[in-house]
Amino acid sequence: MGSAQYLSIFTVASKQQRQANFDNYWEFTQHHGGELLEADKDLAKKRAKLQHFKDNPVKLRTPLSNPDLFYRNYVDMQDDPKTLDPMILMLTGMYKFARHEWVGIKGAWDVVPNMANSHSVEDKISRVHLAEEFCHWRLFDEMLRTCGLTDIEWQPLSPVKEWIYEQFPKFPGFLMDSPAFVTELMGVTYYFYLHRLFDTLLADEPEVRERLKELLDEITIDEIAHVGQRRNFIGPIGMKVSKWLVKPFYTLFFNDIPEVGQLFDVKQMIKDGEAFDFNEVPDYMIARSWIPSYCKA
Ligand SMILES: [Fe+2]
Numbered sequence: 001m002g003s004a005q006y007l008s009i010f011t012v013a014s015k016q017q018r019q020a021n022f023d024n025y026w027e028f029t030q031h032h033g034g035e036l037l038e039a040d041k042d043l044a045k046k047r048a049k050l051q052h053f054k055d056n057p058v059k060l061r062t063p064l065s066n067p068d069l070f071y072r073n074y075v076d077m078q079d080d081p082k083t084l085d086p087m088i089l090m091l092t093g094m095y096k097f098a099r100h101e102w103v104g105i106k107g108a109w110d111v112v113p114n115m116a117n118s119h120s121v122e123d124k125i126s127r128v129h130l131a132e133e134f135c136h137w138r139l140f141d142e143m144l145r146t147c148g149l150t151d152i153e154w155q156p157l158s159p160v161k162e163w164i165y166e167q168f169p170k171f172p173g174f175l176m177d178s179p180a181f182v183t184e185l186m187g188v189t190y191y192f193y194l195h196r197l198f199d200t201l202l203a204d205e206p207e208v209r210e211r212l213k214e215l216l217d218e219i220t221i222d223e224i225a226h227v228g229q230r231r232n233f234i235g236p237i238g239m240k241v242s243k244w245l246v247k248p249f250y251t252l253f254f255n256d257i258p259e260v261g262q263l264f265d266v267k268q269m270i271k272d273g274e275a276f277d278f279n280e281v282p283d284y285m286i287a288r289s290w291i292p293s294y295c296k297a
């Protein structure tokens with residue numbers, strides 16, 4: 001890969017640098033997602049992309065032999081995860097990850113200012129960001145459908161967990177910004193591992209494997225931009241806190257999704273999160289994503 005092109009995501013930046021980067025991100029995000037369709041929690045370009053996938057469906061050459069195992073374990077694990085085959089674990093894990101994301105954004109959508117009431121560039125960015133997250137949830141739904149899982153219901157979490165997610169966006173920035181950033185970073189780490197797992201588990205299913213990668217790439221490209229954007233909210237002390245939060249956050253979140261520990265090396269995922277610097281991101285993703293200027297070498 002030659003010499004490093006990018007610096008650690010934890011690189012410190014001045015207030016002026018961060019303000020300029022907010023302006024630059026706002027330019028990027030408007031082109032990237034297209035028009036905000038606020039009533040539908042959607043974005044025009046992303047909607048068209050998803051529709052293109054739906055209009056050109058692919059399916060497994062060999063359908064899942066045991067979809068009942070998915071349906072029995074996808075909301076809450078009923079069986080011992082050690083007894084489930086990796087394909088089922090991958091799919092129930094994807095549902096659970098997307099479900100958390102969906103609950104989080106549902107809670108936030110009604111709390112943060114809508115576009116008409118967004119006056120700062122940061123507020124505008126945050127509104128579009130949430131709409132993108134709704135698109136991710138739809139893309140995950142499409143990934144599961146592509147594997148033949150068309151009877152999925154998106155279930156709310158327990159009332160207590162739903163309430164916690166609703167409180168989160170009401171917190172002041174100095175408390176909320178580091179956890180929000182680390183959550184995005186955790187997403188990117190998970191998506192990179194998932195992408196590699198598609199190659200392993202879908203070696204004999206080239207159409208579905210490539211489609212799942214295309215769907216996941218749509219998410220990952222956004223999420224890489226979100227990592228930089230959420231990092232851009234944070235000053236030097238908050239960056240120290242953020243790096244310190246990677247381990248407990250990844251541990252806590254992935255403990256709640258037992259599939260992740262079965263399929264992946266969570267310790268290595270934590271190390272990857274702490275070492276994240278964009279250098280491992282493939283060029284075709286970089287070309288469509290966004291990186292803070294101060295993370296460029
Ligand atoms: Fe997302």
Ligand SMILES: [Fe+2]
Pocket residue numbers: 133184187222223226
């Ligand atoms: Fe995100």
